[in-house]
Amino acid sequence: MAxxxxxxxxxxxxSDYEIKYGFHVDEDYFFKSGRGLSHDLVDAISxxxxxxxxxxxxxxxxLDYFVARPLPEWGGNVAEIDFENIFYxxxxxxxxxxxxxxxxxxxxxxxxxxxxxxxxxxxLAGVGxxxxxxxxxxxxxxxxxxQGVIFLxxxxxLRDHEDVVKQYFGTIIPQNDNKFAALNSAVWSxxxxxxxxxxxxxxxxxQAYFRIxxxxxxxxxxxxxxxxxxxxxxxxxxxxxxxxxxxxxHSAVVEIIxxxxxxxxxxxxxxxxxxxxxxxxxxxVAYEDATMEWxxxxxxxxxxxxxxxxxxxxxxxxxEVLSIAFAGKGQHQxxxxxxxxxxxxxxxxxTSKSISKNGGRAGYRGLLEVAKGAHGAKSKVVCDALILxxxxxxxxxxxxxxxxxxxxxxxxxxxxxxxxxxxxxxxxRGISETEASAMIVSGFVEPITKELPLEYAxxxxxxxxxxMEGSVG
Amino acid sequence: MALLEIRNLxxxxxxxxxxxxxxxxxxxxxEVHAVMGPNGSGKSTLAYALMGHPSYExxxxxxxxxxxxxxxxxxxxxxxxxxxxAFQYPQAIPGVTVASFLRSAVNAIRKARAGxxxxxxxxxxxxxxxxxxxxxxxxxxxxxxxxxxxxxSGGEKKRVEILQMAMLQPKIAVLDETDSxxxxxxxxxxxxxxxxxxxxxxxxLVITHYQRILNYITPDFVHVFVDGRIVExxxxxxxxxLEAEGYExxxxxxxxxxx
Numbered sequence: 030m031a032x033x034x035x036x037x038x039x040x041x042x043x044s045d046y047e048i049k050y051g052f053h054v055d056e057d058y059f060f061k062s063g064r065g066l067s068h069d070l071v072d073a074i075s076x077x078x079x080x081x082x083x084x085x086x087x088x089x090x091x092l093d094y095f096v097a098r099p100l101p102e103w104g105g106n107v108a109e110i111d112f113e114n115i116f117y118x119x120x121x122x123x124x125x126x127x128x129x130x131x132x133x134x135x136x137x138x139x140x141x142x143x144x145x146x147x148x149x150x151x152x153l154a155g156v157g158x159x160x161x162x163x164x165x166x167x168x169x170x171x172x173x174x175x176q177g178v179i180f181l182x183x184x185x186x187l188r189d190h191e192d193v194v195k196q197y198f199g200t201i202i203p204q205n206d207n208k209f210a211a212l213n214s215a216v217w218s219x220x221x222x223x224x225x226x227x228x229x230x231x232x233x234x235x236q237a238y239f240r241i242x243x244x245x246x247x248x249x250x251x252x253x254x255x256x257x258x259x260x261x262x263x264x265x266x267x268x269x270x271x272x273x274x275x276x277x278x279h280s281a282v283v284e285i286i287x288x289x290x291x292x293x294x295x296x297x298x299x300x301x302x303x304x305x306x307x308x309x310x311x312x313x314v315a316y317e318d319a320t321m322e323w324x325x326x327x328x329x330x331x332x333x334x335x336x337x338x339x340x341x342x343x344x345x346x347x348x349e350v351l352s353i354a355f356a357g358k359g360q361h362q363x364x365x366x367x368x369x370x371x372x373x374x375x376x377x378x379x380t381s382k383s384i385s386k387n388g389g390r391a392g393y394r395g396l397l398e399v400a401k402g403a404h405g406a407k408s409k410v411v412c413d414a415l416i417l418x419x420x421x422x423x424x425x426x427x428x429x430x431x432x433x434x435x436x437x438x439x440x441x442x443x444x445x446x447x448x449x450x451x452x453x454x455x456x457x458r459g460i461s462e463t464e465a466s467a468m469i470v471s472g473f474v475e476p477i478t479k480e481l482p483l484e485y486a487x488x489x490x491x492x493x494x495x496x497m498e499g500s501v502g
Numbered sequence: 503m504a505l506l507e508i509r510n511l512x513x514x515x516x517x518x519x520x521x522x523x524x525x526x527x528x529x530x531x532x533e534v535h536a537v538m539g540p541n542g543s544g545k546s547t548l549a550y551a552l553m554g555h556p557s558y559e560x561x562x563x564x565x566x567x568x569x570x571x572x573x574x575x576x577x578x579x580x581x582x583x584x585x586x587x588a589f590q591y592p593q594a595i596p597g598v599t600v601a602s603f604l605r606s607a608v609n610a611i612r613k614a615r616a617g618x619x620x621x622x623x624x625x626x627x628x629x630x631x632x633x634x635x636x637x638x639x640x641x642x643x644x645x646x647x648x649x650x651x652x653x654x655s656g657g658e659k660k661r662v663e664i665l666q667m668a669m670l671q672p673k674i675a676v677l678d679e680t681d682s683x684x685x686x687x688x689x690x691x692x693x694x695x696x697x698x699x700x701x702x703x704x705x706x707l708v709i710t711h712y713q714r715i716l717n718y719i720t721p722d723f724v725h726v727f728v729d730g731r732i733v734e735x736x737x738x739x740x741x742x743x744l745e746a747e748g749y750e751x752x753x754x755x756x757x758x759x760x761x
Contacts, residue, residue: 458607459581472597
């Protein structure tokens with residue numbers, strides 16, 4: 030009866046974004062760049078980090094690609110982003126801490142309010158906490174370190190494991206993949222590096238939390254995960270930001286390699302404030318008999334454009350994308366997933382649930398591709414939309430390209446509204462209209478939340494409850 | 503004054519069509535009232551209007567619960583004051599388990615009764631009550647983790663309606679065609695479940711087309727409902743008369759009265 034517990038906890042909470050996440054603290058930073066983007070800035074970031082020359086050149090080339098590429102004209106409206114008004118690099122502290130106590134009081138308070146140290150104690154194997162541009166706290170359980178697991182922030186990984194980073198960095202998502210991947214490649218800072226050695230199963234999740242504090246901040250973390258043969262890891266990321274009247278930008282790049290028989294699950298609970306543009310590129314490759322799973326919850330932000338992708342490169346590799354998008358007032362969630370079947374007998378499932386209310390716009394945009402030779406490929410795409418009122422909108426863009434005959438492909442899409450009869454039924458049992466709506470929405474996304482560890486399922490349900498109360502944005 | 507007092511109740515659809523055309527009725531705890539009538543007589547509309555369905559407008563009259571007029575209240579507030587409706591067609595809520603739904607409902611009603619303060623039922627107590635109620639209604643244990651009414655058979659739905667009734671402990675239960683779609687064994691279990699709950703704390707209003715459920719729930723009063731009105735009232739013998747003679751005897755009388 031786990032669901033009962035969740036529902037109880039969900040009901041017991043009546044806080045809102047403003048108090049819980051929307052606060053900011055004073056800036057007392059070690060280094061803050063000026064606004065705007067230039068080769069000088071790129072140079073400054075690279076020098077600040079003491080990077081090898083190949084990375085400095087990679088950054089400069091990426092900036093050229095960014096400038097040369099036009100803004101995408103599909104998806105959401107990115108034309109209003111003022112790239113010259115963004116702060117691209119802020120280093121809050123001189124050194125990374127391995128104890129929460131060593132952080133400046135304001136920053137430590139922020140993490141305490143977000144509940145990260147508490148979560149670390151209770152159910153995580155390791156935590157990285159990024160504040161503005163840098164990971165200010167990082168820790169991995171010693172036992173895992175002894176087994177050869179590497180969990181570091183990306184900058185430290187580049188210093189300590191340059192050869193591995195150089196081998197994989199930018200190979201899954203090339204620096205010129207798209208305009209925002211190019212931007213990230215030019216100014217990236219922070220993010221996670223994970224290596225799980227053959228046969229090692231990391232039982233508890235590793236978590237990274239990304240916090241923006243400054244106004245007009247640009248956060249560009251870079252994550253690279255390598256799961257070796259027969260290994261397993263579950264990586265979870267969360268993110269929030271203060272509420273400001275002007276825009277911030279978050280543009281991450283996440284590259285994942287899952288080697289034969291390995292399994293990686295990557296869970297995101299995205300809860301940016303409604304002034305953050307969230308334009309993220311995520312892509313994984315899965316080799317023979319490997320499994321890659323993206324669990325992608327998008328609740329916050331002004332505009333999110335994100336389509337976690339899986340390239341099924343080895344025989345019988347399996348990919349799964351579970352996507353939830355919730356758009357309230359002033360929000361546009363253009364979410365989805367991509368599965369590309371390259372090898373024979375590969376399988377994939379994309380499940381998308383989108384909810385829109387109060388004039389919000391949520392949609393599914395996805396690609397299913399089967400390359401010639403990927404015979405025996407099986408895939409199923411299910412996208413369901415729930416529209417809560419007349420002012421809201423749902424879009425579905427399911428792109429399918431099949432170049433092989435021997436395949437088994439299924440696609441289902443539904444659009445529904447919260448039924449008056451369902452509401453009446455719940456209310457006739459004494460449940461208020463708000464709570465009844467929240468129950469219907471929680472039930473709608475249950476096929477995905479049930480895949481989450483309990484703590485995150487509770488968090489997800491709680492966030493949905495907040496959205497339903499209309500207190501966000 | 504009776505616990506539930508219906509006074510000169512008129513109910514119309516959104517397009518203005520009047521379906522219930524002046525009903526008076528009093529129901530007390532410990533009493534079973536049967537409302538019997540042919541299809542299309544407006545019985546289900548009466549049930550929905552009592553519970554506060556937004557598509558049915560009360561154009562005239564009052565519904566008093568414990569002396570308080572509930573006509574302007576939403577279904578949630580009526581339920582919190584002790585009214586319950588067992589649906590003819592219970593709604594499926596995908597993703598919401600029976601257990602979770604019942605806990606939410608029990609806690610919502612407890613909260614209202616505690617004056618708006620959270621007063622959640624303790625889990626062991628809730629489980630104990632639920633297990634006992636499920637056993638007496640022969641609801642299989644694994645039902646609690648299924649999504650409410652999703653993929654349920656007709657019999658399962660009705661049993662779970664009565665299970666909800668047992669858990670929420672209403673003062674007045676309205677049962678809308680609870681006997682429809684049940685085989686004889688399921689009917690007996692469900693009806694005995696209801697009969698077991700009627701007593702000093704609960705009265706029931708049983709809406710039905712057929713007499714057969716009344717073999718298991720003995721009504722104290724029978725109201726014959728035709729064309730939106732009560733046309734005849736009596737004791738349990740009236741139900742048997744209807745069973746033997748049908749509703750024809752009442753229909754022409756009404757038509758005659760109107761012309």
